[in-house]
Amino acid sequence: MRTIFLLLVSNIFMTIAWYGHLKHKGLSLWKAILIAWGIAFFEYCLMVPANRIGYTSGFSGFQLKMTQEVITLVVFAVFAVVYLKEPLRWNYLVSFAFLMGAVYFMFRK
Incomplete structure (x- = not known):
C-alpha cells in the first residue's frame, strides 16, 4: 500500500x-519550465x-510501470475535469476500461 x-x-x-x-497562457515558457x-x-x-519499495516488496x-500509468491516467482525468474544465467523454472512459483490462492481465500469474 505504501507503493x-x-x-x-x-x-x-x-x-x-x-x-x-496550461491555464496560464500569459506565463512565458521559460518560467513555466522552471516552475x-x-x-x-x-x-x-x-x-x-515508490518504485524501490514496490520492487523490493x-x-x-x-x-510497477503499468500501475504507475493507470494511476497517472486517473489523476490526470480528475485534473482535466476539475482544473482544466475539460469534459470526460465516453471514448476516454472506454479507453480507461481497456487499460484496466491490461492491468488485470499484467497481474495474472
Missing part, C-alpha cells in the same frame, strides 16, 4: 508540473522510493 500511496502522490505532483501551466522543474523535484522524491518492473 500505491507514493505513486498516487507523486503523480499528483507530476500532473501539476506538466499540465498546471515545472521545481514541482517535479517533489515528484521524483516520491516516485523513486514483490512488484516486477512491468507491474
Whole structure:
C-alpha cells in the first residue's frame, strides 16, 4: 500500500508540473519550465522510493510501470475535469476500461 500511496502522490505532483501551466497562457515558457522543474523535484522524491519499495516488496518492473500509468491516467482525468474544465467523454472512459483490462492481465500469474 505504501507503493500505491507514493505513486498516487507523486503523480499528483507530476500532473501539476506538466499540465498546471496550461491555464496560464500569459506565463512565458521559460518560467513555466522552471516552475515545472521545481514541482517535479517533489515528484521524483516520491516516485523513486515508490518504485524501490514496490520492487523490493514483490512488484516486477512491468507491474510497477503499468500501475504507475493507470494511476497517472486517473489523476490526470480528475485534473482535466476539475482544473482544466475539460469534459470526460465516453471514448476516454472506454479507453480507461481497456487499460484496466491490461492491468488485470499484467497481474495474472
